[in-house]
Amino acid sequence: MREIIQDGERVSNFLSELSAEIGEAAASNVLQTSVNILERIPEVNSSEKILGLLYGLIQSGKTNIINMTVALAADNGYKLFVVLTDRNNSLQDQTFDRSDSALSGMLVRKMDEISEEDPEYLKTVLETDGIVLICKKDTADLEKLITFLSNQDLTDISALIADDEADAIGLNTNQRIEGEDPSAINQQLLDLRDMVSTQLYLQVTATPQAIILQNKEDTGFYPEFIEIVDAGRGYTGIHTFFQENAKEHIRNVEKEEIKELARMESDDEDITSIPDGLMSALSNFVIGASVRLLENTEPRREQKFTFLCHISPYQLIHTRIKKLTKKFVADLYKALKRPEESEKRDFIMHYLLAAYADLEDTHPKIPVFPDVLKVLSDNINSHDVIVLNAAPESQSNIKLNKKYNFIIGGNKLGRGLTIPRLLVTYYGRVVARPQVDTLMQHARMCGYRSKDLTVTRVFIPEDIADLFEEICEHDAVQRDIIKNHNIESTLYLNRDNLSPSRPNVIPNSVGAYKPGQLRFPKVPEFHSGVIEEVTSYVNEKVLDITEPFEPVEIEVDTVIDIFNKIPLLVTGGWRTKVIVEYLSWYKANRSNSINMLYNIDTNIGLSKSRGSKEIGSVLSPSMQRIVSEVDSKKPLAIFVRNRGVKEGWDGVDFWIPLFRFPEDENNILFNLNNI
Template sequence: MIKGEYYTKKYEETGYSEELKQCIEEACSYCIENIQSNLMSGNRYYKGDHPLMLFGKIQSGKTRAFTGLMALAFDNNFDYVFILTKNSKALVEQTYKRMRKEFKHFINEDKIDVNDIMKLQDELTPYELEKKLIFIAKKQKDNLGRICDFINDYMIDGTKNCLIIDDEADTTGIGFEKEKDTDEFNLRTVAAEVDNIRGSLDGYVFVQVTATPYALYLQPDFDTTEIKPIKPRKTVLVPSGADYIGGEYYFIRANESGDSGNYIFEEVDDNEQEIASAQKTDERRFKEAEILIRDDRLPTFRRGLINFIVGGCVLKKNGINKKYAYVLHTATSVNAHTRLANITKILIEQIKECKPEHEEYINKLLVESYNDIKNSVVAFSYNMPSFEEVKNEFFNAFNKGYIKISVINSKDEISKYLDEETGELKLRTPFSVFVGGQILDRGITIPNMIGFYYGRNPKTMQQDTVMQHSRMFGYRGKDLLSITRFYTTRKIYESMIKVTEVDSALREDIENKRFEEGVYFIEKNKDSSNTAKIIPCSPSKISASNIAYLKPYSRILPVGFTPKSKAISSEVVRKVNCILDGVIDRSQREAVKITVDCAEKILSEIYTSLKPDNDTKRFITEDRMVSILKYLLKDNRHCNLIVRRDREMSKIRGNGTYIDAPDNGQDERVIAKKVSDDIPTLILLHEKGNEEDWKYREFWWPIIVVPKNSSRTIYSYPEVGVRVKKKK
């Protein structure tokens, strides 16, 4: 791998940490390896078709990582980069400006050009095509179609190597539609267009970038050359810097005794959450004009807004002059956003007026807020000014119009709210309140966000969506943390804790290299009355996948197969017997421990004699069996082994379905439960195969028993008999 002028310049400009350098260089090595394997094989369906995943945290610097990868790729014979952004004109503009800034030096030297694919000139000259070219397109049919046109017009000779970088890869670009009355699935329009781009190229590597890769890890493994693989084969973790504040701080450390994060969470009553998220006001329950004086209606909503202003005033008295943001995200409905913004305006106006009959009550609210903010400000070692000083600054903000309320939703073009230079939400006044929904998630950076009133409370939470709502994640100094508050219901907060734990477990498993190449396991929280039901992603994104669960004492085994020829099957039985005779006596009925290497060797032998039936969807392959075993072992090097011989289990039940429980519930299954507390058990059943369905061939039937203390885990396994195609 060459570190030439492009990467060297980027490194000099930005000063990558050792961790980030390692991330970029590991990712580029994978890209180079896959391009080389393609050139050597000449095969259109090669290892490089499997995506590379850059897995970062929300607002942690993923763009910085992939621009470093682009620079190093340019040094190593990559010519063009296609960057696919979320379906937003504003984000295309933001990405375009960011790329021009990142590669400004080389643009000035006429070595690199950056293009919005929809603004591309009709005809590029050979001179232009010899440069390193960067194209930005949103994930929308017309944009992606223009990329295909460019490839057909200018890259037909196949001599250019390309990176396709799918930013926020788990959104928009994947999804399936089931054809009526068939077992076939169609790729959705955008996913099909992305696949068309990949299918038009010879030398390319597809790079997925996201903080929420759950849907991607649960994609099917397409056994076809018609559809390019979506599930990544390799994952590279993007490091976050020392000042990064994410879910661990907000939802894990916040529950640890004596931690500074203890002050973050403030609970919202369920009834309040229901009122705040309603599309219209029920005058019988709540009158908007009484928002200031009614203690029993929206008290936390009211306190949150006052805390927001008080916090900014406190920092100003400490010599910190910044503009601050507060976000209200309680619903997806446009009507709900308008209503909540109106309630906010009424509250601000009533405080500003401070009528004589309200003065004492407003003062009481200010005292409560002052004491609330004081706790965290002192914990972060800042000076707490006197109450009168804060009170004066507080009313000054109201009287001088320092507070602005903006509604941002699907009715608006968000680009008008973004700073032209940074692409972040522009804070026009010292205190900006943003009311909105989904449009305030992916790709939108909200600077100096110190308050978040969050009320999205569906019965089923999609983990990727909930994580992306967390716009308060990012690089934040202790000044911001000292006054930051997160307002939500107890149930939502407990659910966020579970989401964070699942996400942390996934990252830890990847970091510790517990996954085999291309196989990923995602822990699933135990459903409880204190949390919402949490699923990894929208079901439409993984509807073509065979999803399986690992839960305590569950059993994993191949179902729906036939032994190969009698000669092969008999020889495999003999070889497995030879291995087993070295680790367990034939009279032994109890479990023994064997190394994972020995278990893997046994499984490898067994699978050489098993052939999946054409109509089965439940055949667990050797790769998956070994991957599951290793995952369940974690850092252990031994598993339990139970062996039984001379069994005569049928293949098909009387109702025509496959037998899927060949083990004895009164014998080996009981023993497995006794020994499978922390490590899995491998049960091996020697079947005589004395019936026509087995072709009168003996074989070994392997079963893995999941340990009692394992977390509930979801994963996908290869498709058998599932057809995925593109619409004609």
């Protein structure tokens, strides 16, 4: 293992800054993750290219890891650093600000700024301290980047390219169209990768579903290694809200309410027209934020709290909710300041009292209600209602200056943006075919928010909350199979309810094993002089366990051993590696045994209807009946010994393996070309 300088100037500076921000332990974890990545990075000037994946968590500090990895690589001889961001201007600005602050002594520039610099100065900086380029993944910015690099001498320059939100933009959206050229941005990223001979291209995302299913090829985007980010101390993830503590934090919103908000007229601004769930969410926010202000446990500059409304991508709906929110604040202010003149005071107080009672359940030492109300009355003028969408008048980024901040938006809220001190989320994006990556990226309530957890709520329709719970299970399993079972090219997912990602970035070669599905290879090895030893081996393993047609429990390791021993000539939809990996995971997480049965002395031939190129039906009607009676909730391995005497065989016995996946388990998705 190479020696990595971990106490260089850039790392030391950033580590000190980061420790002050998130604590020494968390900062050390960031450094260790970056060291793990750098252990895979090509040696300086080695003309080697490596593609890796940083599998993070939603709002878990992936940008800190990117910056620490840049600092570490710079201290170890790398000179060129490109950080690719979403097309979202807000996200680019956020990334630039963080990198510029973290990487002292290095030149950090956005692509629209680089042309303003003196060329000779840039050349000198590139050869000495190094350059960090923040580039949006749009065709214009990428073209500027490629043009800039083409004018540099990169012969002895080693590069780190960090592709943030790598699954969102950059994968080939034309790959399902036979003969079609790569999509524009994908081609630009390929061109970028070709420009530097020594490089680490690091994909960064918390939702790698599409990346894991990419083709393994030189021009592909399938990673050669995966580094998993574990949750640090104080991190609250989707499991916190939707599994472990759902009763404390999740509040149901009727789906009809979301539709009602979409139908409301823009001039319907009476506070009593605000639907019950939204009114409850707004009230929970102002009470929760007032509680935190009253407790006064942090510096004044951090006393800026956020409410998030994300129910639609449509700007008209954002405008309606903004008007309703402003009406809520106006009527709230009047009810607090001039109660005798407020016609809506009783209506408002009902919701404020209900919100306080709700927070009492999770905040054991909540201040008394009159004190909370006074803080709200004294501070509510410090508020802002911010719309984040693609409209020209929309704010370009999140810069909170008020104590009570109401953020309303759509797709701009979907990826990467960190929303500080988010106390209440009102969520209701409804789609016909939900996608894992999109839903996970909408979980802006995640992050290092443990200090505010007692006053944090998520208002959401029940069926969408159920989807988030399902995604929790998928993400936990996915991390487990990669980290503990070295299964890096397979997704375990309930695909009946969820798609892994948008269809146009999923290769045509992706297949799936579904719950309850029975699989067998098209043609096992059957040749005389090749298969006899294997047949004898399987005989010894199987025949003494039980009689033919008698289901029995068998150790998982025995089945894995047999499956690995049986050679195959034509696999068809059977992938021994995927099935064996699944069995290893099943053993670790479910049970050490599965069901097994076998049959001998069958006389199966090649199927004439399939051109005599593969086996037809393997199980006889009587065997099918027995299989149907075996517990379907547990995996079933079946071994059928064929006599090999029919036309096309070689006159010797050989075993055919079959496997039935259990019902009520995950679908298993994988790229057939990668296995």
